[in-house]
Amino acid sequence: MKREVDEAMDERLAGIGRRTAALRPRAGFDDRVMRAVKASGTHGLFEDVLRAARAMVPVAVMAAALAMGWAVRTDQAADMSLAATFDAVELEW
């Protein structure tokens, strides 16, 4: 009984599927969609900036690492030259 009711329901729904196969959007729908899509793009300036910023993250990380390396090397060179100067002063005495 339960199975028969389900089968009858499936039959009815499949029939509705066939009868609604002619459904299609009204004329001009695709143009309307494209207008909405383009309008959504103009509001996305913040997203554009964010996307560009996100793309720059690896470059920024690389630049930061290079700057850190340069700073360490410069600092070491400065230490060595300071030490040399100090020694020189000591020798003069």
Add this chain to the structure above:
Amino acid sequence: MDDLDEAVRRVVRGDTDAFRRIVDATSEGLVRLGARIVGSLSEAEDVVQDSYVKAYQALTSGRFERRSSVTTWLRHIVTNTAIDSLRSRSRRPVPSDTIAESGWDGEAGAEAHMALAELNELLGALPPDQRAAVVLQSVEGHAVSEIAVILGCSEGAVEQRLVRARATLRERSAS
């Protein structure tokens, strides 16, 4: 489908006009699916338009992960948007279609309009997620595995929704 994949690649690269190809190729089937779920052509057009905007934003922000075909992904978005639309119905009046609307031209259009009203009446008592599952299986003819992908849930969850929906429909037909 290759044509659609190419259009997707162009949209991702920032070519908005390429999105038109995706809309032209898919709008008819998506509006039909939306109308069968929400029971109204005009509401389905709003649902599908919102879905296309979501899809475009997802593509341009790199959120389309290509786990399924473009068509299945769009059906997923439309189905979820249609379910949300059904859920929000309690807060606004239900739109009704009229045969005079341009989308209902001819005998086939009038027949489709009547069939949609019948479907709306038949599935009106079901919660939105169960209604979508029934439409996808019994009206659109999808297998449970495909419905799971479209609804974004497990096959078990789909089966559960279908069992509950059938129980409700059986009760209604008995009364």
